[in-house]
Amino acid sequence: xxxxIPVMLLIIALLQQRLWLGDGxxxxxxxxxxxxxxxxxxxxxxxxxxxxxxxxxxxxxxGQEALxxxxxxxxxMIRDGETFFQVIE
Numbered sequence: 705x706x707x708x709i710p711v712m713l714l715i716i717a718l719l720q721q722r723l724w725l726g727d728g729x730x731x732x733x734x735x736x737x738x739x740x741x742x743x744x745x746x747x748x749x750x751x752x753x754x755x756x757x758x759x760x761x762x763x764x765x766x767g768q769e770a771l772x773x774x775x776x777x778x779x780x781m782i783r784d785g786e787t788f789f790q791v792i793e
Contacts, residue, residue, distance in 0.1 A: 724730060763770040775781040782788050 721739070724781075760770070764774070
């Protein structure tokens with residue numbers, strides 16, 4: 705009986721050590737959960753960006769206004785009869 709109690713305490717201590725410090729420990733699970741939350745946020749941001757890009761692609765394919773806006777902003781193009789004013793700050 706004297707040996708049984710210390711052996712049982714040792715077994716319990718080893719099991720507790722694995723629970724708190726070993727593979728699949730509580731700390732490791734919390735780290736994985738935090739990483740999962742961060743990855744889900746990143747995925748959501750990328751989905752929103754993809755949706756915006758898809759909408760822009762459809763607009764460029766279908767509409768003349770988007771093409772004209774792009775030409776004005778990126779290439780500095782103007783229509784016939786328009787006057788271009790450049791404001792320097």
